[in-house]
Amino acid sequence: MTAGKILTEAAGRLAKAGVDEPAPNAQWLLAGAMGVERLRLLAEPDLPVPPEALARFEAFLRLKEEGQPLAYILGWQDFRDIRLKVDGRVLVPRPETEELAGFAADFLRGRGGEVSALDYGAGSGAIGLWLAHEFPALKLTSLEVSPEALACARENAAELGLSSRCSFVEASTLDAVEGPFDIIVSNPPYIPTEVIPGLAPEVLSEPHVALDGGEDGLDVARMLARLAPSRLKAGGALLMELGGGQAAALLEAMSGEVWTGKRTFSDLNGIYRFLFAVKR
Numbered sequence: 001m002t003a004g005k006i007l008t009e010a011a012g013r014l015a016k017a018g019v020d021e022p023a024p025n026a027q028w029l030l031a032g033a034m035g036v037e038r039l040r041l042l043a044e045p046d047l048p049v050p051p052e053a054l055a056r057f058e059a060f061l062r063l064k065e066e067g068q069p070l071a072y073i074l075g076w077q078d079f080r081d082i083r084l085k086v087d088g089r090v091l092v093p094r095p096e097t098e099e100l101a102g103f104a105a106d107f108l109r110g111r112g113g114e115v116s117a118l119d120y121g122a123g124s125g126a127i128g129l130w131l132a133h134e135f136p137a138l139k140l141t142s143l144e145v146s147p148e149a150l151a152c153a154r155e156n157a158a159e160l161g162l163s164s165r166c167s168f169v170e171a172s173t174l175d176a177v178e179g180p181f182d183i184i185v186s187n188p189p190y191i192p193t194e195v196i197p198g199l200a201p202e203v204l205s206e207p208h209v210a211l212d213g214g215e216d217g218l219d220v221a222r223m224l225a226r227l228a229p230s231r232l233k234a235g236g237a238l239l240m241e242l243g244g245g246q247a248a249a250l251l252e253a254m255s256g257e258v259w260t261g262k263r264t265f266s267d268l269n270g271i272y273r274f275l276f277a278v279k280r
């Protein structure tokens with residue numbers, strides 16, 4: 001069997017199972033099963049697929065048909081220019097969170113020198129570890145309520161050679177750390193509880209604690225906005241990813257006596273989901 005033939009059949013199966021973007025999903029899975037670059041499969045449709053790789057691919061395909069996220073099946077997700085191990089312990093980092101990390105970097109570049117960052121709700125460690133990778137003098141604290149997720153963040157830090165500049169805190173509130181930090185950056189759970197049951201099966205296979213933000217989705221975000229001033233340096237920033245409409249609503253409630261430079265940023269889809277404010 002050749003790669004091209006297998007991919008055509010597999011894309012048909014995934015489409016039938018209701019998987020979005022069936023062809024790219026099939027390509028990533030076959031590349032993962034064969035241990036080759038995805039582009040090679042496209043460039044060489046006549047590439048023979050060895051029987052062991054075909055068996056692995058069949059197992060991958062079944063998981064995808066059952067609604068598993070692609071990143072869980074492959075075991076990794078790229079985040080900007082780092083590769084993270086991901087599995088059922090953590091949320092799969094999303095493209096908009098790569099944008100959030102980029103905004104955090106823009107802010108830190110303006111601070112210069114030895115900077116410190118808190119990644120609140122670290123999950124796989126994506127945001128904070130990428131910042132630590134980008135800024136060689138950055139000291140990172142990754143805080144996470146889920147011990148399983150925190151273990152994954154630790155493993156990623158070790159894999160990326162960043163452990164010596166990272167500390168890991170298992171906690172459910174900002175009270176657990178002292179700071180003061182140059183930036184507190186967070187992609188907290190922000191989906192309102194009542195919306196959760198209607199989410200796609202793929203999203204529902206991710207940890208519930210990574211999704212559920214309470215009645216209006218803002219439980220964790222509100223706590224961060226309230227406590228962050230006591231954990232930030234003067235001129236330090238709070239930067240969060242939220243849902244559309246949530247960022248503006250929360251920003252409105254943040255006092256101008258405490259915060260300056262309050263604004264929202266949009267993601268590449270035009271959704272104003274990023275909240276930014278600087279401590280006076």
Ligand SMILES: C[S@@+](CC[C@H](N)C(=O)[O-])C[C@H]1O[C@@H](n2cnc3c(N)ncnc32)[C@H](O)[C@@H]1O
Binds near residue numbers: 124125188189
């Ligand atoms: C939306 S996920 C973000 C994960 C990762 N930062 C990312 O962007 O891919 C939210 C994370 O916050 C954690 N979390 C939820 N409630 C928390 C709380 N009260 N305190 C600390 N972490 C919390 C979840 O376990 C989850 O890992």
